[in-house]
Amino acid sequence: MKAVVWHGVGDIRVEEVPEPKIHEPYDAIVRITSSAICGTDLHFVRGTMPGMKEGRILGHEAVGIVEEVGAGVRNFRPGDRVVVPSTVACGTCSYCRAGYYAQCDNANPGGRRAGTVFFGGPEAAGGLDGLQAEYARIPYAHVGLVPLPDTVDDAQAILLSDICPTAWFGARLAEIGSGDTVAILGAGPVGQAAIACARLQGAGRVIVVDGVPDRLDLARDQHAETVDFNAEEPVEAALDLTGGIGVDRVIDAVGVDAQRPARGPAAEALAGQAEEFDRERDEVAPEQRPDGDTWVPGDAPSLAARWAVRMAAKAGTVGTIGVYPPQVGHYPFGEAFMKNLTLRMGNCNHRRYLPRLVSVVASGELDPTPLLTRWAEVPDAVEAYRTFDRRESGWTKVALGVEGRGSVAPGLGEAAGTGAATTAGTGETGRR
């Protein structure tokens, strides 16, 4: 079968690889109809999330059809259409039962304290092959797989695999309540989806910070108040917009690949910290293989965290979903302490939110489809990765139609979405 394979920092390829087989009774094999490229995949290719093994199939977002089930899987049969959550969990341990699927005691072969297991990640994340392939082996399929109604198409469902649950989780971490003013750092797919999720959880105002003009346009299409960090100092802008108080809640949807502003007052304010950021970057990404302007690691790993803490109001909350790998040791802890902030963070417990979100999408309350701005085919995946990595205009979220155009929803294709998730419901009624 064809798959997208990681060979090294700056080196990914589309290759023929062997098809997966059932190993354990709770495994299933899923024939993938749609996959997608995520900001998390970029960390592996840029070198900001080390520990990948050569030959690992990439990808942790997929929609597909169950092809085969192990003897222990009683709730699915071949032919069922499913969405695959990015993280893998046993469903039996005390953590899974409490909803902390990302902290499962049993899924990681490295042991209870080894960390979150997800598809297509580093060895420390369980060493599982990923979902940018024609078929995948899904461990604990009886717990992980979520059935899809026919009314939820592949374009919607692929955004339910990781992006929507993570955005929902980010809004929950940030403790968004009725009427809150919320800032979202990062207007990539996760930040875009967080606009709608914040509103569904009650946000009164949403302010979005990024430096990429067309991503800010997409946020404005969703009627978020936008701040371009290359034109304004974002903390000052957030204070101006909130009568000098700051925002009640912040969602950091950037993570370790945060970039410095290239120009404007924010760049001037940070000019003296260049060496400090260089040191942070070299600590985070000991191996870097940029190819011109592609695969360039973020040059200010702690910047989104610093801005998040600074723009929060006293006694506010910061929910961090942008990924920070273990080697990141910088956080503005003292500033957060002095403001009595609440800091919550981590890997999404996808399985906890997914069934509910499938219903929210099926009911029409949320339509994430327009966030998909490009569909590519697997043979073109490397070029799609490169274009997404450079944050080129129009390449905010890239799905991979694994089965070819047949799996692409009507109305999509090269031109794809407008970037505005639509929420029929607003305010408190959606709080859950």
Ligand SMILES: NC(=O)c1ccc[n+]([C@@H]2O[C@H](COP(=O)([O-])OP(=O)(O)OC[C@H]3O[C@@H](n4cnc5c(N)ncnc54)[C@H](O)[C@@H]3O)[C@@H](O)[C@H]2O)c1
């Ligand atoms: N916690 C989880 O379980 C989970 C799940 C999925 C994704 N993620 C993480 O969420 C983050 C976002 O994912 P994505 O797919 O949207 O990635 P992305 O790379 O497409 O988006 C990141 C955005 O942040 C912007 N940015 C860079 N520096 C910034 C700064 N200093 N201030 C504000 N914005 C800045 C970039 O321009 C970009 O638009 C990634 O770190 C990804 O790994 C986490």
Ligand SMILES: [Zn+2]
């Ligand atoms: Zn993802």
Ligand SMILES: [Zn+2]
């Ligand atoms: Zn478990």
